[in-house]
Amino acid sequence: MYRDRIRLKSLWGKVVPPEEAALLIKDGMTVGMSGFTRSGDAKAVPLALAERAESEKLKITLMTGASLGNDIDRILTEADVLARRLPFQADPVLRKAINRGEVMFVDQHLSETVELLRSRQMGPVDVAVIEACAITETGGIVPTTSIGNSATFAILAEKVIVELNLTQPLELEGMHDVYIPTRRPFREPIPVMTTESRAGLPYIPIDPSKIAAIVVTRKQDSSANILPPDAETNAIAGHLIDFLGWEIKQGRLSHSLAPLQAGIGTIANSVLHGLIDGPFHDLTMYSEVLQDSTFELFDAGKLNFASGSSITLSAAKYAEVLPKIGSYKGRLLLRPQEISNHPEVIRRLGIIGINTALEFDIYGNVNSTHVNGTQMMNGIGGSGDFARNSYLSIFVTKSLAKGGAISSVVPMVSHVDHNEHDVDILVTEVGLADLRGLAPRERAETIIRNCVHPSYRELAADYHRRALQRGGHTPHLLEEAFAWHLRFQQTGSMLPTTTPAE
C-alpha cells in the first residue's frame, strides 16, 4: 500500500491516475520536472502528456535537473510536446530535433537555472512534477535518487504534482539536504564548509495546499549507459594517478587528495575507479553525479563521504546498491544541483574536478558540447561550474575517435566551452599535460608532445610551427584553424589523404 508513504493524511484524496494529473498541464505552460542524469525523474505524467498530445495541441517549456531516463525526452520529442528544453539533455532523438532547430534548447551551467527562475529572469514555473519516495507529516516532499532542481521548481510552481514511486526505497529518506540560498540582497553564505556539511532539510518544504495531484508509480530509474574500463581509459587513469602521486610528493596534496568531482560518463567513471589502485585513502567526493565508481570506492574502503545531486548506476550496480542503500546512510548526501555545483562551495572546498572533453586544442581550450562547432551533443552540464572554480581543473578524453578518423586534439576547437583560463590539466591515453603557470606557446608544446596521438602529432606540430612564424600570444593560422574539421567533413578523416589513415 502506498498510503503509509503519504504521511499527511489530508493528501490521500489527491491521488489520481497520471492522465488526470497531466490535465493540470496546459498548452504553452512551463513545467519543471525532477530528474538528473536518468535518476529520480518523473516517469508517468510526462507519458500521459505525450499521449494527450496525439489528440490536442500541447507544447510546453520543459525544465529539469539534467538528462532524463526512461526515454522520456524521446517520447516527448516524438509527440512534439517540447517547444523549449533546458538546461541539459542527452537523448539521441531530442538531440536531433534540437539540431534541426525544432526544439529551442537553452544550454546552461547547471548551477544557474534556478537563479534565473528565482530572480524572474526566466519563468514563471506553472507546474512542477516531482518524483518522491514519501510525503512527510507536514507535506514535505522526500525526493528519490536525485534532487536536481526539484526543490526550487516545487517552491516556485503554482501547482505541484507528486509522483510517488513505490520502487524507490524509503531508506533514501534522510539522505537529502535541501538548502535554498536566502534571497538577495540579504543572501547569506552557503553553510557548506565540508563535503559532509548539512545545511538544510531532509525534504522539500512546500505549502501542502500546492500539491494538486499525487500519482503512484512503480517504474524504476533507467540505468547508466556506462562502458567498462578499457586499455585507453586505464591508461588515462594511470597518468592521472601518477600525477596525483607527484603532487603528494611535492607536498601540495595529502593522501586523501581533495574533494573529488567526476563528470558523467565512461571515462570519468573509469578514472575514479582507477583510484582504487592508487596510494590514496580517506577520500571524499563533492560531485554532481555519484556513479558506480563512488560505490566501488566506498566498498573498497577508500572513500569516506560522497556528496552529489544524483545517484546514477549501471544496471548491475543498481541492482546491487539500491536494496542496501540504507547501509550508506551517514556517508552520502544528495543536494540541490545549485549547491552541489555552486561556485562558492566549489572554490571554498578546493575540488579536484575531472570532466570529459569532446575535443581540446593545442592551447588548452575545451569543447564539451558541439560536434564540428554546430551539432549539440548533450550540453555543458556542470563542467563549467566545476572547471572554473576547482583547485585542479582536469579534462580527460581519448586522443582519437572514430577509429582514428578524428583527433580529439585539434589546432583550434570548433566551439569553446572552457577556455585556457579554466583548464589546468589535460589527459589522454598518450599522456598528461600540466598547463599550470604556462603561457600559450608553452601550453601548445606540452599538449602536442604529451596528449596528441602519434598519428596526428607531426600534423599538429607543423601547424604550430607555421603559426609561430606569424607570431602572436596565441599563434594561429585563421585560414587553416578548422582545416582538420573540414577535412573530416569532406573525406571522412581528419588525416590528409597523403597520410595513410589508421
Added chain:
Amino acid sequence: MYRDRIRLKSLWGKVVPPEEAALLIKDGMTVGMSGFTRSGDAKAVPLALAERAESEKLKITLMTGASLGNDIDRILTEADVLARRLPFQADPVLRKAINRGEVMFVDQHLSETVELLRSRQMGPVDVAVIEACAITETGGIVPTTSIGNSATFAILAEKVIVELNLTQPLELEGMHDVYIPTRRPFREPIPVMTTESRAGLPYIPIDPSKIAAIVVTRKQDSSANILPPDAETNAIAGHLIDFLGWEIKQGRLSHSLAPLQAGIGTIANSVLHGLIDGPFHDLTMYSEVLQDSTFELFDAGKLNFASGSSITLSAAKYAEVLPKIGSYKGRLLLRPQEISNHPEVIRRLGIIGINTALEFDIYGNVNSTHVNGTQMMNGIGGSGDFARNSYLSIFVTKSLAKGGAISSVVPMVSHVDHNEHDVDILVTEVGLADLRGLAPRERAETIIRNCVHPSYRELAADYHRRALQRGGHTPHLLEEAFAWHLRFQQTGSMLPTTTPAE
C-alpha cells in the same frame, strides 16, 4: 619628513636608496609588485632594476595586481628584465614583446593568481615590492590607491621591500579592508555580505622582520587614459538605461538596481557616468576599479557606497579627488582583488557586471583579449570573474572599429574569453540584445537585428541564413567562420570589395 609614516621605529634603519633595495632581487627570481590598473604601483625599485640590467643579466618573473603605470612595463621590457609576466598588462611595448613570444605572459582571472600561489601551484614569491602610504606601529603595511595582490605577495614573500610614497595621502589609511581567505581544508565563508562589509584589517599584516628595505618615493600614480563620452558611448549608455528602466518596471530591479561593476576603460566608464541621468538612486558599486564615474556618481548624490581594488582616475579627476579623498571615508573601501573579484561574493551579492568586448559573435560569445585570434591586447582581467557570476552579465562595445573597416560583431569570434553561457546582455550604439533564456538561433536573430551596424547587418544575416541551411544547434559555416577576419587582414576591411566601404 617621512619618519612619521614609519610608525614602527625599529624600521627606520631599513630606509635605503632604490638601487640598494633592488639588489635584493636577483636573476631568476619571482617578484610580486603592487599595482592595479596604473594605481599604487611600485615606482622606484623597478626602475633601479631596469638600470641594473644594463650591466648584468637580470631576468625575473613579474607578478602584479594588474596593469602598471609610469611606463614601468615598457621600461622593464626595453631593459629585457621580464622573462615571465602575469596576470595582466596593458603596455604597448610589453604587448609587442608578448606577441613576439619574447615574454611569456600568463593571462589569468584576476581572482585566481593568489590561489595558485597559496597552494604552491605557482611560485614561490621571492621578493615583494609594495607601495605604502604608511607602516603601522606593528609593522603592518598600509597600501595606497590600490591593493591588488599586494597582501598575499607580502605575506608569502621571503623578503618585502616597501616603497613609502609621500605623495599618497595619509587619509587613505582606513579605506582598505585586507581579508585573506582561511586555508583549505578549513576555509570559511568570506564574510562579505554587502558592498560595505568590513571583513579584515586596514593594513597588510606581516612579520616586520621580513621588511628588508624601505625606499622613499615621491612619484604620483599615472592617470587613466580615458576618452570623454561621445555620441556612441552615450547611445550605449542610453540603451542600457532604458533596459534597466524596463527591468524596474517589470519588478525585477528596484531604483537602487544591484551592486554595479564596470570594467576599466572609456566605454564602461561612460556607461556608468550615464547613470547620473537615469531614474536611479542609492546605488552601490562592487567593482574592481573605481574610475572617474564612481566619484561623479558620489558627487551627484546617486551613489551610497563603492567597493573596489583600486582608484584609477583621469589627470583632472585625480587632481580634484586625491586631495579630498578623506571626505569619501566611510563610503569607499579597497579590497584585495581576490575579494573584489571573488566568485563567492559576486554570486552572493547579485552584481550587474558591465564589461567591454573587443568583439562578440552572432551567438553571443565574447572575445576580450585577442585581436584576430592571435595578438594579445591586455588580458582577460576581471571580466571572467564578473561575467560568470553576475546577476546580469552585460558586455558593451561600439559596433564598428577602424572607421568601419572592422565590425565588432562577427560570425564567429576569433578567440573566446566568455562563451554564450556567461553573457546575458549585449549592447552597441545600435541597440541592445537581451539574450536571457534564448537558444542560439534566437540569440543570433536578436543580435543581428539589434547590435550589428547597418553596414554589416545584411552580411551577418546572410551568413546566418546560409548556416541555418546546414542545421545544428549553433549553425556555422566552418569554412567561412573567420572570412571577415581574413578579409580584413588581406584588404584592410571586413567589408567585401563589392560593397562600398564606409
